[in-house]
Amino acid sequence: MTELELARFVSDAFLAHGAQKLSFDTIIASGENGSMPHAVPTNKVINAGELVTLDMGCYFGGYCSDQTRTFAMGSVEKPELEKIYNIVLEAQQRGIDAVKPGVVSGDIHKICYDYIAEQGYGEFFTHGTGHGIGTQIHEEPYNASGHKTVLEAGMCVTVEPGIYVPGLGGVRIEDDILVTKNGHEFLTSAPRDLKIIK
Template sequence: MTVFEQRRQALKESLRVRGLPALLVSHAANRWYLSGFELADSQCNESAGWLVITAHGGDTLLTDPRFEEAARRVWSDEIVIYSSRKMEVVGAFLKSLNPPALGFEPRSLCVRDYERLREFVALTPTEGLVEDLRVIKDADEIRRMEASCVLNERVMLALPERLVPGMTEAQASWEVERLFREGGASGLAFPTIVGAGVNAALPHAEPGQDRLPAQGLVLVDAGGRLDAYCSDQTRTFWLGSEPSDRFRHVLALVREAQRRAIEYIRPGAPIAESYHLVRRFFEEHGVADRFTHGLGHGVGLETHEAPSLSSQSRDVFRPGMVVTVEPGLYWPDWGGVRWEHMVLVTEDGCRVL
């Protein structure tokens, strides 16, 4: 049994427990996780295909002729090919299954397709059935993520010599992508964030024509995709001679908050508490209002996936989770500092990747 078949078997068990006869998988990363077919869709209004996973029977891949050969290379079960009359073909197939209801993924099925599908079959919304499986990485996934993280670290270590005062943020972003590509990445995990000076106060700054300072800070948040799996790291650099006292102070606060959070992570520990302990630390130093986002998130086939290291989390850390720990402090009139590590939860604690 392949790893993809094993994952489908685990999903089938989950469907049986919930009394669902089948699930329509429309989210691209979930599709690949269960089949090895097409990790990403070309754009938000197109799909390379869907999967129908049944609780007790066979499974089916639905795709169009452009992807038929690619599908047959990785999928040995039934394949349904549709063309311009997609919903008629898909609908007829679903109707032939005659399930009392079909589970679907609300986050990745557009309203138009939802309305058409309801003409053929009753639909039941589900939440996180495949994502719950993806939260815990197996040994092979961890190996891939370690390699992806090693490449990311090499990129970050190379950046101080590549970030030249006077170059634009956009040029710096291109240098980041070049380093990832030259290192073997199939692409970026997400658009690189580069914020120079006050732009570093924007947690998701878009690189533009502002220039890197001769003396000042530059925040870089970047990740690559290697062997299907993502990495995600942030560093805040100082360009010029001696960092300012303010930069040193803010960086020290951020790094200490991160250290405390990582020290806390262990199996069974409530995830929300990792956020709260960082916030309490910042409150003690009078800067909690400058900490404006969650502490981190899961990483895997996607850059942002479960679990969320937020105050609202009801989950606990479990072995095999891979999460980011990325506290940050931001001032619109000065800039910001963020520092991010990827962390694997182990059987007896955690390990920084």
């Protein structure tokens, strides 16, 4: 398949299963295209040995979703990509663990960024760690540097760190997290370990 073909398949599947519309244009980035955080799907063929980043979401019942998974097409040819995947997964888990009432939204980003920087990839994490979602795909609070919104129960945020290395590829993992009275709850449920498509 090409990136465009996969993007169309995902988008059509949302609508076929009752979504009102897409939250945004589906993002597919394979191989070296994965080094672009907001890549636009192309006619590039998805090849064995590559990582593929899929960022997708839809509106249902007036509310939107936003989830990203990066998966492998067979065995990963470049070992550094598996290393990056594990770093992003750990960074995301640390960020998610911190989500609870009373936490400053910008601190979620700092937790994720600091871990990625400690692993030597800080310069390749080039966006905020997340944003609020609800009736709009991007709304307060923003989990980004300098943002001071205090999280409250009932807010919903994404936690989506990533590493993007030009000439190599990239990884992003994203989930929708509801702030609850005593902590948080996942609203997305797809497994987060590296999925290998055979």
